Amino acid sequence: MIVVTTETVPGYAVTQVIGLVRGNTIRARHVGRDIMAGFKAMVGGEIKSYTELLTKAREEALQRMVEDAQRLGANAVVNLRFSTSSVMQGAAELFAYGTAVLVQPQQGA
Amino acid sequence: MGGVIAIVVVVVLFMAALPVLVGLQGWLRDRARRRTIEAFREQNAGVLLVNTKRWPTADSTVAPALVASSTVRCLDSTRFSLGSLRQIVGGEMKMFGGNMNLARDEAIERLRDEARGQGFDCVLNVRFETSQVAATAFEIVAYGTGIRRAAQG
Numbered sequence: 248m249i250v251v252t253t254e255t256v257p258g259y260a261v262t263q264v265i266g267l268v269r270g271n272t273i274r275a276r277h278v279g280r281d282i283m284a285g286f287k288a289m290v291g292g293e294i295k296s297y298t299e300l301l302t303k304a305r306e307e308a309l310q311r312m313v314e315d316a317q318r319l320g321a322n323a324v325v326n327l328r329f330s331t332s333s334v335m336q337g338a339a340e341l342f343a344y345g346t347a348v349l350v351q352p353q354q355g356a
Numbered sequence: 357m358g359g360v361i362a363i364v365v366v367v368v369l370f371m372a373a374l375p376v377l378v379g380l381q382g383w384l385r386d387r388a389r390r391r392t393i394e395a396f397r398e399q400n401a402g403v404l405l406v407n408t409k410r411w412p413t414a415d416s417t418v419a420p421a422l423v424a425s426s427t428v429r430c431l432d433s434t435r436f437s438l439g440s441l442r443q444i445v446g447g448e449m450k451m452f453g454g455n456m457n458l459a460r461d462e463a464i465e466r467l468r469d470e471a472r473g474q475g476f477d478c479v480l481n482v483r484f485e486t487s488q489v490a491a492t493a494f495e496i497v498a499y500g501t502g503i504r505r506a507a508q509g
Contacts, residue, residue: 254408267405267482269460273453277446300446307448326408332486334494337443340456344484346406 248313249323249350256323259350265321269344270311274304276337301339305329308341321347375434382432386458393461400468405500407482416503423479424499425466429459430492456494460484463498476502 249256276284280296287294308329316324327345334340431439431452439451463484471479482500489495 254410264404264406264411267407267464271453271456271460273449273456275442275446275449280446304448326406328407328483330484330486332494333488334452334456334486335440335488335492338449338452340453340486342484342486344407346408 248316248321250309250313250327250345251323251325252327254326256325256350258353259323260353261325261348261350263349265316265319265347265349267344268312268315268319268321268324268347269342270308270313270315271340271342272304272307272311273334273338273340274300276300281337301331301341304339304341305331305343308343312343312345316345316347319347321349323348323350375437378432379434379438382435386455389458389462393458393465396465396469400465400472402477403468403471404478404505405464405468405482406478406480407500409481411478411480411503411505416505418475418504420480420501420503421474421476422499423467423470423474423476423502424497425463425470426495426497427459427462427466428489428493428495429455429462430490430494431455436492456486456496459494459496460498463496467498467500471502474502476504478503478505 249259255261276297277300280300284294284297312324312327324345324347327343330342330344332340332342430436435451439449442449467479467482471477479500479502482498485495485497485499487495
């Protein structure tokens with residue numbers, strides 16, 4: 248599965264457009280981590296446990312989008328976009344979407 | 357005296373049953389929504405959504421126009437409370453995720469319906485916007501540019 252953020256895949260020609268695919272996950276924070284993050288918020292800087300948490304969640308959302316594309320018989324997803332939003336206190340939604348297409352390598356590219 | 361006790365018992369039973377009833381009606385409503393979305397999906401099957409800026413193989417045969425749809429959703433209080441328990445230990449909140457997915461399905465089908473109503477068969481550059489509008493409610497907006505593809509797909 249080729250996943251790119253551009254409209255076309257360089258070196259490949261789009262032969263068929265399949266349509267929009269998406270994947271999401273909502274993650275809750277952890278009370279224990281919250282306490283540590285609270286301390287961290289006093290001094291500023293990167294909150295590593297949250298970075299890790301959100302990175303994993305984003306990968307999960309991406310994976311679900313790819314599964315959606317595979318289910319529809321695509322071999323590439325173009326124009327991938329991520330969006331993150333807070334849906335309630337202490338929880339974040341990670342959302343990935345793109346356009347599933349069929350591509351094949353261009354001759355002489 | 358007996359009458360008072362009976363009233364108290366009824367009130368207590370009602371208070372105990374209320375969260376269950378609230379959760380149940382929410383669940384039933386979601387099931388009905390899923391069915392409605394399925395019906396919409398069949399009806400709108402001709403409208404294709406993509407989030408690329410242009411259709412790779414053809415131009416529009418009619419003047420393009422903005423199409424947009426939105427939905428504001430919240431979970432019922434019982435499932436909200438149950439889902440919120442997740443926050444103690446962390447991890448994926450499946451109940452909220454499912455609700456969000458359903459809301460997005462709804463926004464997507466409304467977008468396709470809107471596009472179909474305006475005589476388009478494809479929506480380009482589809483974007484999603486998610487925002488929290490109240491403590492427990494969120495809005496999902498889907499918007500894009502409707503076009504009509506040339507004869508070939």
